[in-house]
Amino acid sequence: MAFDKMELRDIEVWDGNFAAAQALRQCQIDVVAAYPITPSTPIVEGYAKFLSDNYVEGEFVMVESEHAAMSGCIGASAAGGRVATATSSQGFALMVETLYQASGMRLPIILNVVNRALAAPLNVNGDHSDMYLGRDSGWIQLDAYSPQGAYDLNFIAFKVAEDHDVRLPAMVHQDGFMTSHTAQGVHTLSDDVAYNFVGDFKPMNDMLDFEHPVTHGVQTEEDWHFEHKARQHNDMMTKVLPKIQAAFDDFEKLTGRKYNIVERYDMDDADVAVVCMGTSVETAREVATEMRAKGIKAGVVGIRVVRPFPFFEIAEALKGVKAIAALDRSAPGGAPGMLFNELAGCLFNSEERPMLSGYVYGLGGRDLTKKHLVDLYTELQANVDAGKVTTQLQQFIGVRGPKLAFL
Amino acid sequence: MSEMKKIKNLKEFSTSADRFEGANLLCPGCAHSIIVREVLNATNDDLILSASTGCLEVCTAVYPYTSWDASWIHIGFENGSTAVAGAEAMYKALKTKKRLKQPDRNPKFVSFAGDGASYDIGFQWISGCMERGHNMMHVVLDNEVYANTGGQRSSSTPIGSSATTSPAGRVSYGEKKNKKDMVAIMASHGIPYSAQVAPNKWKDMVKKIQHGMEVDGPVFINAVSPCTTEWKFDPKDTMLLTDLSTDSLVFPLYEIIDGHELNITYRPKEKDIVPVEEYLAAQGRFKHLFKDQYKYLIKEWQERVDANWAYLNRREEARV
Numbered sequence: 001m002a003f004d005k006m007e008l009r010d011i012e013v014w015d016g017n018f019a020a021a022q023a024l025r026q027c028q029i030d031v032v033a034a035y036p037i038t039p040s041t042p043i044v045e046g047y048a049k050f051l052s053d054n055y056v057e058g059e060f061v062m063v064e065s066e067h068a069a070m071s072g073c074i075g076a077s078a079a080g081g082r083v084a085t086a087t088s089s090q091g092f093a094l095m096v097e098t099l100y101q102a103s104g105m106r107l108p109i110i111l112n113v114v115n116r117a118l119a120a121p122l123n124v125n126g127d128h129s130d131m132y133l134g135r136d137s138g139w140i141q142l143d144a145y146s147p148q149g150a151y152d153l154n155f156i157a158f159k160v161a162e163d164h165d166v167r168l169p170a171m172v173h174q175d176g177f178m179t180s181h182t183a184q185g186v187h188t189l190s191d192d193v194a195y196n197f198v199g200d201f202k203p204m205n206d207m208l209d210f211e212h213p214v215t216h217g218v219q220t221e222e223d224w225h226f227e228h229k230a231r232q233h234n235d236m237m238t239k240v241l242p243k244i245q246a247a248f249d250d251f252e253k254l255t256g257r258k259y260n261i262v263e264r265y266d267m268d269d270a271d272v273a274v275v276c277m278g279t280s281v282e283t284a285r286e287v288a289t290e291m292r293a294k295g296i297k298a299g300v301v302g303i304r305v306v307r308p309f310p311f312f313e314i315a316e317a318l319k320g321v322k323a324i325a326a327l328d329r330s331a332p333g334g335a336p337g338m339l340f341n342e343l344a345g346c347l348f349n350s351e352e353r354p355m356l357s358g359y360v361y362g363l364g365g366r367d368l369t370k371k372h373l374v375d376l377y378t379e380l381q382a383n384v385d386a387g388k389v390t391t392q393l394q395q396f397i398g399v400r401g402p403k404l405a406f407l
Numbered sequence: 408m409s410e411m412k413k414i415k416n417l418k419e420f421s422t423s424a425d426r427f428e429g430a431n432l433l434c435p436g437c438a439h440s441i442i443v444r445e446v447l448n449a450t451n452d453d454l455i456l457s458a459s460t461g462c463l464e465v466c467t468a469v470y471p472y473t474s475w476d477a478s479w480i481h482i483g484f485e486n487g488s489t490a491v492a493g494a495e496a497m498y499k500a501l502k503t504k505k506r507l508k509q510p511d512r513n514p515k516f517v518s519f520a521g522d523g524a525s526y527d528i529g530f531q532w533i534s535g536c537m538e539r540g541h542n543m544m545h546v547v548l549d550n551e552v553y554a555n556t557g558g559q560r561s562s563s564t565p566i567g568s569s570a571t572t573s574p575a576g577r578v579s580y581g582e583k584k585n586k587k588d589m590v591a592i593m594a595s596h597g598i599p600y601s602a603q604v605a606p607n608k609w610k611d612m613v614k615k616i617q618h619g620m621e622v623d624g625p626v627f628i629n630a631v632s633p634c635t636t637e638w639k640f641d642p643k644d645t646m647l648l649t650d651l652s653t654d655s656l657v658f659p660l661y662e663i664i665d666g667h668e669l670n671i672t673y674r675p676k677e678k679d680i681v682p683v684e685e686y687l688a689a690q691g692r693f694k695h696l697f698k699d700q701y702k703y704l705i706k707e708w709q710e711r712v713d714a715n716w717a718y719l720n721r722r723e724e725a726r727v
């Protein structure tokens with residue numbers, strides 16, 4: 001091969017951005033069309049540097065906007081090859097039209113989303129507003145909690161998205177700055193092992209197969225549109241989670257690192273549980289352990305797969321829990337919050353119907369402290385003791401001024 | 408080397424293998440289909456095509472049918488150019504990586520888009536494609552209006568035209584602003600080739616398309632596309648309207664090489680030049696200009712066209 005391989009140490013000190021850029025390099029992307037935005041920029045820059053140092057082979061197209069980045073990715077993917085890009089926040093928002101187009105056209109593009117707040121007011125720090133904006137777009141959404149996750153989940157994403165039974169695009173999320181700019185030890189795979197795990201790209205309906213011309217992106221009205229969308233949803237609902245599970249299993253065999261669709265921590269006998277995503281999972285785990293020392297049976301459920309939403313797996317993980325907190329890191333805009341709503345949906349028909357309360361936290365990069373979580377678990381335990389939710393259903397935590405609570 | 412067709416006469420041209428089928432939903436007399444066929448028929452090479460949202464797209468790929476016998480993609484209204492640019496990037500990548508299924512082919516990458524998709528909403532995407540130097544051709548089907556959505560103005564709509572968002576009325580003569588000079592703007596990206604074409608002058612058009620396909624780098628083509636529905640003329644008169652547009656010099660035919668060297672490619676004899684008034688009179692969208700109160704606009708139209716023609720001639724002469 002014309003490009004050079006890179007020798008990696010078993011453990012490298014990488015931040016989430018560089019870990020993602022390394023994963024893209026090892027997957028040997030054919031076309032990256034990208035546009036920079038904080039905090040995801042270093043993924044694109046890292047990839048550009050690999051290219052100029054001859055560590056990757058392929059086309060790197062620096063376009064004039066994120067909308068064009070995803071448009072270029074769509075054209076490239078339809079042409080028939082491996083395609084990836086990265087973005088955050090405003091860039092993600094600018095891409096939204098094309099996100100729906102990519103999934104509707106069944107193109108397995110991988111988008112690294114380094115989560116960041118949405119303006120206004122303008123803010124460069126991490127929250128999940130962009131992740132939530134993409135939740136109905138028909139993309140698979142995987143959530144990393146650390147640089148290691150940002151690295152590993154890219155391999156999973158390619159393997160699942162490009163599977164011919166799936167053919168859906170996938171996002172790999174990581175928290176802006178907390179993950180993207182925080183260097184940690186990352187266990188690496190060698191270039192060959194990583195590439196072999198993902199495998200060669202297998203084209204389907206590729207425009208560049210001149211013997212079999214294809215038409216991509218047709219018009220459908222009331223006669224056919226619904227069937228297309230229904231079929232896409234069917235594949236998302238029935239095929240994706242088993243494929244993710246299989247990829248997780250293979251990955252564990254290869255690396256010893258175990259990922260789960262729903263990550264449980266101390267859930268076996270938990271009375272109270274926090275359900276959250278991103279870097280908050282680790283904080284919650286630490287606090288849960290401390291609460292146990294105080295006699296509160298606390299657990300944590302981390303969502304690893306945001307879409308398709310693991311409805312049954314979450315209900316299963318929360319079985320026997322008496323009081324649950326849903327932590328939403330996005331301004332809910334007049335509703336209880338995405339995670340609260342989804343959990344309510346999972347639990348409403350359960351026999352035990354546990355108590356559920358929602359917390360909005362961490363907007364614009366505001367820290368979620370251990371103290372916040374101690375208070376939160378204490379409230380959940382108070383709910384258990386009282387046999388009812390003792391607070392309002394939606395509370396804002398860590399925000400200045402008088403306490404904000406609704407519903 | 409790429410394979411361009413040798414076309415001697417119109418019969419040979421019209422009977423050459425079609426990769427754009429007559430089975431489509433465009434209005435009878437729509438010039439879009441004529442232009443597309445003339446572009447595709449210029450080459451025997453494989454084609455990777457796109458259309459931006461607009462009449463051409465909605466009328467030629469309605470599931471489960473397609474009028475395209477070549478690979479074709481539509482994403483949205485603004486990004487058809489970038490769709491083709493992405494495909495062109497993938498072609499280069501797979502060529503480098505020796506993964507092309509048919510490595511001996513010479514595909515041509517062409518995006519078609521309306522004036523709305525090019526002059527307005529897709530302007531930035533096209534500019535990006537031209538600036539980055541993709542080996543592709545962007546062809547504007549310029550009917551000077553958002554036809555697909557019922558006739559709203561675009562920045563290609565000329566002064567005095569009545570469009571649904573700039574309608575002529577008791578106190579208005581319709582569109583107030585002059586058409587944007589897209590060919591000049593695109594040429595100023597320093598691209599190897601840009602040109603204005605018209606489907607009636609098919610030899611000129613084929614020559615330009617073939618040249619555009621042979622040069623290395625981005626090419627911009629603006630094609631006048633009379634729209635029977637929005638320009639308001641009888642569908643049988645499409646070619647007549649196209650003749651009026653080129654012979655009145657409202658749509659002069661020229662090319663710009665490497666962003667600066669301008670050549671006029673069709674120069675009607677002095678006696679054959681049609682007054683602009685005739686061009687305007689043939690279309691319902693300008694009907695109101697013939698009221699006494701607006702006749703001064705027809706005079707201004709003629710002056711503008713004369714000035715533009717003089718300008719093009721000066722540029723050609725100056726060789727700069």
Ligand SMILES: Cc1ncc(C[n+]2csc(CCOP(=O)(O)OP(=O)(O)O)c2C)c(N)n1
Nearest residue numbers: 460461462484521522523524552553554555
């Ligand atoms: C983002 C977006 N905005 C608006 C539209 C609505 N729209 C679809 S086609 C069109 C006009 C097309 O005009 P033009 O590009 O000139 O093509 P024509 O139909 O005239 O050939 C408009 C406004 C759209 N599809 N997408």
Ligand code: SF4
Nearest residue numbers: 434437462634635636
């Ligand atoms: S409205 Fe005009 S551009 Fe559209 S199909 Fe009809 S004639 Fe062609």
Ligand SMILES: [Mg+2]
Nearest residue numbers: 521522552554
């Ligand atoms: Mg138009």
